[in-house]
Amino acid sequence: LAGLTEYVESVRNAVGYEMPLCADHFGHFDINNSIRFARAMEKYRLAWVEDMVPWFYTDQWKIVSDAIETPTCTGEDIYMLKGGFKPLLDARAVDIIQPDLGTSGGLLETKKIGDYAEECGVAMAMHMAGSPVCFMANVHCAAATQNFLALEHHSVDTPWWMNLVRMTGSKPMIEKGFANVPLDAPGLGVELNEEECKKHLGKESGWFNPTPEWDAKRSHDRLWS
Incomplete structure (x- = not known):
């Protein structure tokens, strides 16, 4: 957390407070660490914190959003x-x-x-x-x-x-x-x-070549990243 705080502080000092700054894509935090991180970042006035927990955990998102001042985004x-x-x-x-x-x-x-x-x-x-x-x-x-x-x-x-x-x-x-x-x-x-x-x-x-391989294969995708 200290390292992340130092990193965000360096960026904020470089761009100033007139430039919106957000923290992009976590996706693997639990609720408590999401709240800890966001609270540590509050003095840097982030525009939002993104994908703190998987998008389909609505109840967890509600808990995180209610516990912090920084806007949440997913x-x-x-x-x-x-x-x-x-x-x-x-x-x-x-x-x-x-x-x-x-x-x-x-x-x-x-x-x-x-x-x-x-x-x-x-x-x-x-x-x-x-x-x-x-x-x-x-x-x-x-x-x-x-x-x-x-x-x-x-x-x-x-x-x-x-x-x-x-x-x-x-x-x-x-x-x-x-x-x-x-x-x-x-x-x-x-x-x-x-x-x-x-x-x-x-x-x-090729340039708009047929792609029959995708008739049988699935792309490597997940419900959340």
């Missing part, structure tokens, strides 16, 4: 509103939900999740670790959801990531840390840059 592993996000929201067990549009059910389902969260007084951040196409789908969903808080973005240090698509509107994808909503372009506002995409295919991958 949801990147949850599929759909009914049976997924709804129990957490009905119990007011977390302060922020974090669906991943690519796995939570797509644009419409994620919009439904966000709208239901708004009715419950819960904000929505969005988890995103995918392509620029997925990113722009998230941008559109976020723009249409009133309780949207922030969109995660993992590809800042990948120099070719943004070049995988071409914007079809008049504005760049990202400007001064904010994503532009392409209001003057159809669809998501992007088209694939096929030449750039082909440069970054895996060694055994």
